[in-house]
Amino acid sequence: MVFTSLPVATAITDCRPDKIISFGARLKKATLIFLGQGMSSFGVKTCGDYLYSGHTCTLILATHFINEYSPRSYHILHFLSWVFALTGMFFILAGHQHYSIDILIAWVLSSRLFIYYHTLANNRTYFQRDKNRMRIWFPFFSYFEENVKQALPNEYISPKIICEARTMLNSWFDK
Structure with a gap:
């Protein structure tokens, strides 16, 4: 480079x-x-x-996804996701796999990518003003979000196996 x-x-x-x-x-x-x-x-x-750490991007994006798409009441999960992300970044630095500037650049890029995408996805006025400009400046976003007419609600449903495990544990402890 x-x-x-x-x-x-x-x-x-x-x-x-x-x-x-x-x-x-x-x-x-x-x-x-x-x-x-x-x-x-x-x-x-x-x-x-290196210039940025792909591992840090993965840690930060996973943390943002957990915090965005899990219920707001899962405070412990949100806290632990940040603890794990920060611990992972510490060990990347401690293992001398990246410089601190690599970690910082990866954090900034991945968090901005997540936030900008969700800002665009939740604000349909960008599409209504000038569709051609959106297609030029954000071609991937325009392609993936083309048929979405409104901001989608953030709904969370536990996977079936978690619900079954919870029911089974409750039945054990109720005896």
């Missing part, structure tokens, strides 16, 4: 600037990284230019 050239946060990775000249060698390296899922436990060695 042009903007940043940070080394990997771990000291065990050898980051010599190797030049891969041929297209075949580049394709082979890209295939190895793809098949190894980018993880060092599969023998993948990449150097620098």
Whole structure:
């Protein structure tokens, strides 16, 4: 990348600037990284230019989804989801897998993505004013939300297995 050239946060990775000249060698390296899922436990060695943490994005998006789509009365679940997300980010930093700026950028990007999407989805006036402008600036959003005429209610229904487990536990304790 042009903007940043940070080394990997771990000291065990050898980051010599190797030049891969041929297209075949580049394709082979890209295939190895793809098949190894980018993880060092599969023998993948990449150097620098992380810029954001995908693990942090996953933690933050999962936390936002839990807080948005679970009932408001589930305070303990909301609190624990943030505790787990923050703990996960701490261990990413403690394990020297990312720099703190990577974590911060991932947090900002993923939380803004979640909030902007839900703002657009819950506010239909954006579509009513200028549909063509929305299609140009937000093509994916326009495609996925095209047939939705109004903001959908945030309804929560426990999965059937949870309801059955709750009934079974209540019957055990009532005896």
